[in-house]
Amino acid sequence: MQKHFIGGVIPGAIIAQDVYGTDGVLLIKKGSMFREHYIPRFIDAGVQEIFIEENGSMTPETVNTIRKSLNIQDVIHEKTRAHAQNQIKKTMMKFKAVSSSDIQRVGQMVEEMIEQLLDKKDFVFALSQLRSVDDYTYQHSVNVGVLALIIGIDLNLNKEQLRHLGMGAILHDIGKIMIPEEIIKKPAKLTSDEFREVKKHTEYGYDILIQTNIHEEAALIALHHHEKYDGTGYTRGLRNTKIPLYSRIVAVADVYDAMSNDRVYQRKSAPDKVFREITHQGDKHFDTQIMETFARHINIYPTGTGIILNSGHRGIVLYQNKLYPESPIVRIFLPKEQNPKRLYFDMDLSLNTKYYIVETFS
Incomplete structure (x- = not known):
């Protein structure tokens, strides 16, 4: 660490020691990121110098500090997401005894999500960071519901x-309550027999939902969300527009969220890799129009993602670029030996085509 006069500290520098005023009051904690508007407050408190980290290289502490400062927000309220996950969990734990009143409560949650999404003039989908493998099914259900509604x-x-789309999307995997838990939570590749059993969850789900007061189009999502546009999916091997629209939407949302998160048998892939994998499958597996809509609302490089450029520089994503989603605005960190007076610089990759992202890290 190194002592600097506060007037010469570059915004974004990481503070190396707790900063106290002359009256002994803590002004800011070690590890915080220095901001320009701190200067008058520090001067008023009698602080003229502070210690900062000597270089701006990518340390885990630096990344976490910047991520916190970026105020990354979900497309729906945190309370709504938690309530929805809890309601899905309660519904699925009822096993075969899912009732119309359970479906009605889920419907109320879906309506709340719709209102929050319609309230936003512009939104892109970024996956919730609070994920656990144990609660994967419930978290996955809510994420699929949100992304399906955005589309x-x-x-x-x-x-x-x-409402019909959201209901079916959020309950698309309800048939899994009929599959033995040892198969659902098996931490290894399924055998052929086990996979055949898992595939039955689509029919089980439809049978459960159709016995409630849910709209048939919503119930059909449970039956058809694994159909593929070229007819190679299941349960019925439907092709093209023979697959109901809502099921075509949920098919994209389901695959995207599943690949983007840890499951009991497979580690997650980076968002950019998932996006490329899905778009590579293109009209083979998915409806082209829905894919184009999906692409408009996905953060290929979510805010806070660690990145490595083709030049070898490391940095972090600050903002998305709506017109050029593969070229976000990034903050690049410089080792002290390369430039002792500058800790970082910000770059719009869409305006600097010489540089591009080759790898991401969390």
Whole structure:
């Protein structure tokens, strides 16, 4: 660490020691990121010098500090997400005794999500960071519901249609309650027999939902969300527009969220790798129009993602670039030996085509 006059500290520098005023009051904690508006407050408190980290290289502490400062927000309220996950969990734990009143409560949560999404003039989907393997099914259900609704809004579905889509999306995996837990939570590749058993969850789900007061189009999502556009999916091997629209939407949302998160048998992939894998499958597995809509609302490089450029420089994503999603605005960190007076610089990759992202890290 090194002592600096506060007027010469570069915004973004990491503070190396707790900073106290002359009256002994703590002004800011060690590890915080220095901001320009701190200067008058420090001067008023009698502070003229502070210690900062000597270089701006990518340390885990630096990354975490910047991520916190970026105020990354979910597309729905945190309370709504938690309530929805809890309601899905309660519903699925009822096993075969899922009732119309359970479905009604889920419907109320879906309506709340719709209102929050319609309230936003512009949104991109970033996965919730609070994930656990044990609660994967419930978290996955909510994420699929949110992403399906975002796609549905872009496709100009009306509120009633959005409600049916959201209900079916959030309950698309309810049939898994009929699959033995040792198969669902098996931490290894399934045998052929086990996979055949898992595939039955689509029919089980439809049978459970159709016995409640849920709309049939919503129930059909449970049956058809594993169908593929080229007819190679299951349960019925439907092709093209023979697959109901809502199921085509949920198929994309389901695969994206599943690949983006840790499961009992497989580690997650980075968002950019998932995006490329899904778009590579293209019209083979998915409806092209839905894929294009999906692409408009996905953060290929979510805010806070660690990145490595083709030049070898390391940095972190600050903001998305709506017109050029593969070229976000990034903060690049410089080793002290390369430039002792500058800790970092910000770059819009869409304006600097010489540089591009070759790898991401968490």
